[in-house]
Structures are given as C-alpha cells and as structure tokens.
Amino acid sequence: MSGSSEKTNPDLGPLTIGHGRRLFDQSKAISAQLKELTPLLGLLEQATPDADQDPILQIMRFLEALADHSQHQAALLQDIDGKLEY
Numbered sequence: 001m002s003g004s005s006e007k008t009n010p011d012l013g014p015l016t017i018g019h020g021r022r023l024f025d026q027s028k029a030i031s032a033q034l035k036e037l038t039p040l041l042g043l044l045e046q047a048t049p050d051a052d053q054d055p056i057l058q059i060m061r062f063l064e065a066l067a068d069h070s071q072h073q074a075a076l077l078q079d080i081d082g083k084l085e086y
Helices: 002-008 017-046 055-085
Strands: none
Touching: none
C-alpha cells in the first residue's frame, strides 16, 4: 500500500531533469517577482513612522517621566526626613 502512494507523489521519486527545470522556472518566477517588489520595499524602508503616533513610544516616555518624578519625590522626602530628625 505504501509503494503505490510513493509512485503517485512525483516529489518522492528520484530527481530528474524535469525536477531541475521546474525548480529553475520557479526560481525565475521568484526573481521576477522580487524585481517588481524591490521599488515597493524601498518605499517602505524610507517611510519612518511619526514618533508622536507611536503608542508604545508614548507609554515609554510616560513611564520615564513617572520614574523621574518618583526619584525627585524620594530625594525631597529624604531631605525633609533629615530635617525633621535634626
């Protein structure tokens, strides 16, 4: 039973000149498609997203501002605590 399924699938048999031609044709088609897509890929690489529109960047800036504010408050509280203990 497995012998008949191997014969029906040509990709499982030994490689032939037909396989090589088919692979060559496929590679030519891929190359042609890449040549057509190259200008579009160039446009995508040049387009830089606006920093103000990036929500992740906005969140990171907000978290950095909170961390700076928290450090400033901690320093002020230590200063006040030192004055109270004096």
